[in-house]
Amino acid sequence: MDLSAINPVLLIASLMVAATPILLAAIGELVVEKAGVLNLGVEGMMIVGAISGFAISVETGSPWLGFLAAAIGGAVLSLLFVLLTQVALANQVASGLALTLFGLGFSSLMGQGYVGVKPPQMDKLNIPVLTDLPVIGPILFGHDPVLYLGIALTAAVWAMLKYTRMGLVLRAVGENHDAAHALGYKVVRIRIMAIMFGGACAGLGGAYISLIRVPQWTEGMTAGVGWIALALVVFASWKPWRALLGAYLFGGVTVVQLNLQAAGVAIPVEYLAMSPYLITILVLVILSADKSRAPASLGRIFHATH
């Protein structure tokens, strides 16, 4: 065993990177569910975002345009879900699952020409003095900009839900769509916007994997991150900061367990491998003891004349 081989600064820096795709997708899905829609297509939207972002950044040479394309790609795919659930009033669970399956297949079709291609790199933040500070430099000021975007987005969604009229309306739609409709709010329109926001966020999360975390395109490369994000929203009791905590915890324990393995710590590997799931669930379940509950209209189909 050689714990000194683990560099805590690098560890924290890399856990933030590992957590960001989950965080981005979870924040998007949180808004969707707050509006009363259950979209199980996160994984599909992520992977479509991953390839859209990858393809565009390779073609244009700009990672920024890539992330923009990823957000658009995810949002466009979510329009399919909108069509099924908001227009055709199909079952949300089935539509979401279909979206995931479709996204996985469609992304491998889109990605045919991009296997083995290297994407342009996104520059990391470099603030003179601050980035060079020992310890806090690499942790707080040495990342790529999208990682900060994830944190900023969490704060923005939290503030939006808590303090703004828009947030109040969104929550009203999610809690009781009939009442919201009676008050004159456009339930379907609000839900469509929320779903597209969720799609854009999932797309960003996917592109974060294909452009920064790995960085390459491989079929099926999200490998279940979307499902983890979905679970995280529930365990975080639909609260943005808890989703952030959960994502960092999950990413953190994942990276820590790999570090412990490499350092040869004498804990059976099976326990280390399951620890991210176990610890994240445990902490968030304890936190959710305050009886936060799901939006009341979650997953229910809305039609104005029913």
Next chain:
Amino acid sequence: MKLTSLLATAALGLGLATAAVAEDKTKVGFVYVGPVGDGGWTYEHNKGRLAVEKEFGDKVETVFVENVAEGPDSERVMTQMALDGADLIFTTSFGYMDPTINVAKKFPNVKFEHATGYKQADNVSVYSARFYEGRAVQGTIAGRMTKSNIVGYIGSFPIPEVVRGINSAYIHAKKVNPDVQFKIIWAFTWFDPAKEADAAKVLIEQGADVILQHTDSTAPQAAAQAAGNVITFGQASDMSEYGPMPRVSSIIDDWAPYYIARTAAVMDGSWTSTSTWDGIGAGMVGIGEISDAVPADVKKEALALKAALADGSYHAFTGPITKQDGSAWLGDGETADDGTLAGMNFYVEGIEGDIPQ
């Protein structure tokens, strides 16, 4: 009475006709653990499938299902393939072993071929490649090339095939560099690019400047490339798009000749249950082009080892070798028997850590 027998004859005739149509084309099924575009393991199996199609043209029809989880779900996929009229089914991952045996019992007329396992039946053959021979070549290059003397190894599942690879690479790295140390991470997945990349990054952060992988995607190659002075080896496929740095060489699985031979055997009725385990000599394991990032003398040494493994003058597990717990395994000049290798569940002396049980 007359009508009934007429109908029966007609039905029989119809049955024979459909059977005759079905016999026209030999249907070959493939079950894949990852996507065909993984650039590694499944990619090479799919190349083998395409080679079968090319070889036999209209006489053969191939089907495949990708991303099939190991375990019970794979049983469903195999059953469906058999029901759809497959004559020969290749199940291409270790975790399909018991499902293959189970499904084979239900379809005695369908031939099954399970890769990298050890359970045979009347209609189940097993086949694998001696990847550990390729690992010996990798270990030699790794031992010579490392400056930090730390070699990172990303394992998938703690099964004999993976353990064999670790031991073979370690023995040969140690032989050329007595100070070498292996850091091993078990990813518990065959394919998860993000996790594989994380594992590679962690190993690099902990000082490894050589990364060996036994997982299927090219993600560790990308991570090594981003880190700079780290070398890697293509796994299962050449992964030459990452050469000349970080990928300095590779182990290539070439399944095409085997798949063609077995399909031909089903066609002419000579198929029997066999156990095949071929290495560099038979061409099932290929060593990818050693890039210019490797100094000429190291390259020469690696190629000499490859030649010795190929003509059988040298066995990758030649004694004296001691087990990790200090007990003797192979005496001086003694070579390992296939039975021990097939079930290898111990590290050799010098490797730190335990194999997850």
